[in-house]
Amino acid sequence: MRSLLQSIAHRLGYQVNRLHSDRLGRFPFHDMQHFVQGEAPPLILDVGANEGQTVHRFRESFPGCVIHSFEPGVATFKKLQASIAHEAGVHAWNCALGSAVGRQTFLENTNSDMSSFLELHKDGWGSVATRETVEVTTVDEFLTAREIDQVDILKSDTQGYDLEVFKGADRAMRSNRIGLIYTELIFSEMYAGIPPFDELYRYLSDHGFRLVSIYEFEHQNKLAGWADALFVNPRYPRFQT
Numbered sequence: 001m002r003s004l005l006q007s008i009a010h011r012l013g014y015q016v017n018r019l020h021s022d023r024l025g026r027f028p029f030h031d032m033q034h035f036v037q038g039e040a041p042p043l044i045l046d047v048g049a050n051e052g053q054t055v056h057r058f059r060e061s062f063p064g065c066v067i068h069s070f071e072p073g074v075a076t077f078k079k080l081q082a083s084i085a086h087e088a089g090v091h092a093w094n095c096a097l098g099s100a101v102g103r104q105t106f107l108e109n110t111n112s113d114m115s116s117f118l119e120l121h122k123d124g125w126g127s128v129a130t131r132e133t134v135e136v137t138t139v140d141e142f143l144t145a146r147e148i149d150q151v152d153i154l155k156s157d158t159q160g161y162d163l164e165v166f167k168g169a170d171r172a173m174r175s176n177r178i179g180l181i182y183t184e185l186i187f188s189e190m191y192a193g194i195p196p197f198d199e200l201y202r203y204l205s206d207h208g209f210r211l212v213s214i215y216e217f218e219h220q221n222k223l224a225g226w227a228d229a230l231f232v233n234p235r236y237p238r239f240q241t
Contacts, residue, residue, distance in 0.1 A: 025213035028230050029061040032153060032180055035232055035239050041065045041089075042152035045139065047097050047165055050076060050113055052083030054155060055090055065089065068142075072096035072134040073108040073115050095135040096158075097142070099167035106134040116159035118191035123220050138168030143177070152238065155182040160194040166203055173207040179236035181209060187224035209233050 024031050036042045041064035046054055049069035058065055067090045071077045077094045084090045096106065096117070109115045111126035120128070139154070151172065156162045162183050172178050181204060185197045201211070209231040217227040232239065 025215075028182060028213070028215045028228060029057055031212055031230055032182070033061060035180055036062065036152050038238070040238075043148065043150065044068070044153045044155065045097075045142075045151055046070065047139075047154070047156040048158040048161075049080050049092070050157075051079040054157070055084055055087065058153075058155075059087065059090075067091065068093060068146075070095060070097055072106045072136075073112065074132065075108065075130075076112045076115065079112075095137055096161075097139055097156075097165050097168060098136045098161065099138065099164040101137050101141055103133050104136050105131050107131055114159060116161060116191055117164075118160045118193055121189045121192045121194075123188040123190045123225070139165065140169060140171045143172055149177065150236075150238065151178045153180045153182060154178050157184045159184075160186055160191040163195050163200045163203060166200070166207075170207070173209075173233075176208070176233060176235045176237065179233055179239055181231040181233075183229055183231075184226060185214070185229050186226045188220045188226065190226070204231050207233075208235055 024034065042062050044058055044065055044067045046058070046067050046069040049055065049071045052069065055067055055069055058067055069080060069084065069090060070093045071080045072095055074094070077092065080092050084092060096104070098104070104117055107116055107119065107128045108130045109126040110129045114124060114126045143151070154169065156165045158165055169178060185200065186194055187197055212230040212232050215228045218225040
């Protein structure tokens with residue numbers, strides 16, 4: 001029966017997988033559950049929270065988790081606040097995370113999931129609706145200010161700015177205080193000045209992180225466009241057995 005269903009699905013252009021398969025590399029939130037175990041709810045940094053889409057996926061996968069969500073765009077932040085209004089343990093911060101504390105010009109796009117500190121390039125879409133100066137802090141400074149010892153999951157989806165986010169977490173990474181990193185890899189010319197993906201990979205690798213898998217690979221103009229990736233720090237105390 002299973003082979004018949006798979007055959008029919010293939011003819012229609014779909015692939016059928018078991019939702020609760022123990023095999024890694026298919027579903028990122030399922031894979032995170034392989035590492036984040038035990039009774040203590042995980043602490044998550046949701047950088048580039050947009051309107052709260054990932055918040056709800058984290059809450060489904062890790063009931064009771066504590067989430068700090070960061071969204072610098074004023075209009076999008078209001079939607080984030082409305083989305084998480086009834087979510088206990090979720091904290092929203094109207095600021096950006098980067099490599100240094102300061103203020104920067106944020107380009108809020110007509111498509112909110114394309115907003116970035118970087119200018120659109122030839123593979124990007126939408127248009128800049130507003131340019132606003134926003135507050136920027138770092139992961140290290142935030143953890144110190146909030147007296148947070150460990151981060152089980154650092155999710156970063158900042159439209160080409162993720163390497164700067166990771167640079168701002170240098171101290172936490174070097175002291176093995178971050179367990180998992182879930183981020184976007186961009187291969188296309190979506191933004192001007194975006195660092196090549198291998199530079200981001202090398203930075204995480206140099207800080208002790210190892211690639212778990214790449215998910216939801218998308219293409220643009222018959223070339224690699226973007227994908228999501230999950231990295232783990234094998235030396236993170238909570239994940240060691």
